[in-house]
Amino acid sequence: MPKQKSNGKNNSQYDDLYKIRHSAAHVMAQAVLERYPEAKIAIGPPIKDGFYYDFDLGRNPDGSPRTFTPEDLEAIEKRMRQIIAGKHRFIKRVISADEARELFKDQPYKLELIEGLEKGGVDEYGEPVEGAVEISTYRQDAFEDLCRGPHVEHTGQIPPDAVKLLHVAGAYWRGDENRPMLQRIYGTAWKNKKQLKAYLNRLEEARKRDHRRLGRELDLFSTNHEMVGGGLILWHPKGALMRHLAEEHAKKMHLEGGYEFVYTPHIGRSVLWETSGHLDFYKENMYSPIEIEGQEYYLKPMNCPFHVQIYKSRVRSYRDLPIRFAEWGTVYRFERSGVLHGLTRVRGFTQDDAHLFCAPEQMPEEIDRVLHFSISLLQDFGFERFQLYLSTRPEKRVGEEEKWDAAETALLEALKRSGHPFDINEGDGAFYGPKIDIYVEDALERPWQLSTIQFDFNLPERFDLTYVGADGAQHRPYMIHRALMGSMERFFGVLIEHFGGIFPVWITPVQVAVIPITHEQNDYAAGVAARLRDAGLRVTMDDSNDRMNAKIRNAQLQKIPYMLVIGGREVEQQTVNVRLRNGRRLGAMSVEEFIVLAREACEKREVI
């Protein structure tokens, strides 16, 4: 995963919002110090949508860390508005390291930052900077903070009605879980009240689209921590149907793309995982072994060793290559309890996994193919914006330099040819090979990692994979590990949030609700439903005692794309009256006309 630029200065380095947020953070720190004079202050950068500041409030008499209360937040926010109203100037001062140490002698975290600044090379947030580092402070009112700036001219330029403190969270100093946990206050700040309101609306919109909420409302999936366990997903019929439709499509694409499907077991002997290196490098993410007849078996966290064994089951010739083994492989990985989240972070999941084995000269084309395949598959599901990342060789790595050179070049060239924007994360590759990650941007412009395409120089060596070349000699194949949707669970979480439950017609679990107005029309309506089912549409027939209005409401809440209202007039004219879930009414048409309409929406993968 690419490192999120935490200070939000990627594009608009020192724009107005940056200054407002950065200044708001200082004002908040002042307010906190006034309330808790003994508090130690850490860092307070602007971030995407706002800012935060980390504090160490010391300990309670009983030794537990002192924390902020909701009342604190209110009082701090109130005091911030007073400071803002004071129109205090932000005054910059460039000082020496010794002066800084004297100024912040009671602030141990600042002293540590000064230490780093003096050494140079990194800024106060620990990010690399070029050239010598100048130590500076900014003061507003009676509060002076170690800071490189920039800030607004005076506190009055922070719009008081566009600032809001959001919540408190624990955060480790310097992001290191072995160091003290600080109290972080998150806030948001904008140029004006309207922007703040729009942001809060966006949060509310995101809340409504939360896949955990929609999963329950649309009856797609559930979890049951008491009886089943955390991070383990129960797919309900409607969710399972959607997954089936998605898999059906993706599997067809894989077959057309030259992949061969394999099935492999969920457990394997310890020697397999010793050989693959998983027990050396991945053990903390694997579950305890199961003992069978004195042998230890491990639940698989990955499918690769099994695919490698299939490769090794016979002598491979260069004529066989490339070999592309694909499997919807269910894997289990231990995740710490605090990180589990709905469908997007789970302990058991099914990857659309595949492993490509090819000769060196075939490698560039394989990369091109898999990159195109991935983007085009994601486009089929309605994703339109992609951000690609190339992760290059890390310091600790296996494999020969020539292989890294060739693989990185192939990945880079393929990225350039793809026409999609990409960034390079130097040194962020796995120890066993470089990789491309594909992020999709959802309807709320949030990035989600789905695809990953990874070289593997490790397993071919460890398992001594070979093929016989045209020269009759043994050669080592290249191996590429790839998952396009990533995992079915995560993919569905993202899909649900992207569409907010308003799915494209082809994949939506119930496409049509047939709604007779009175019992008089039940027979005709049942006939219509049967004809639609014969035409391959997924239909529900609402012959309950509810009024038509209630039937429509229920269909709307289930986000069913088409509602066919049938009253006396429709029976008489042998038609259906079509209402779309967006409220549009298409009026009366024949059943045949409707079938053509709905089929077209499926073929074109329309949302309607």
Place this chain on the structure above:
RNA sequence: GCCGACGUAGCUCAAUCGGCAGAGCAGCGGUUUUGUAAACCGCCGGUUAAGGGUUCGAGUCCCUUCGUCGGCUCCA
């Protein structure tokens, strides 16, 4: 795992200072037959997450455990 907030019916939420566990929706039974987002009546539904403690009395206060949520860390 760590910090914080929280945990009451399937869902959303009430319950004054520690004093009879309640409502809407959903479900079930009936009545109603209605023209584009909620008809009406009735019934069912609870070990207040679990366990312990304080108290005449605990949903409410205290402790432990589990879980959820927001972050942090992690996501070879």
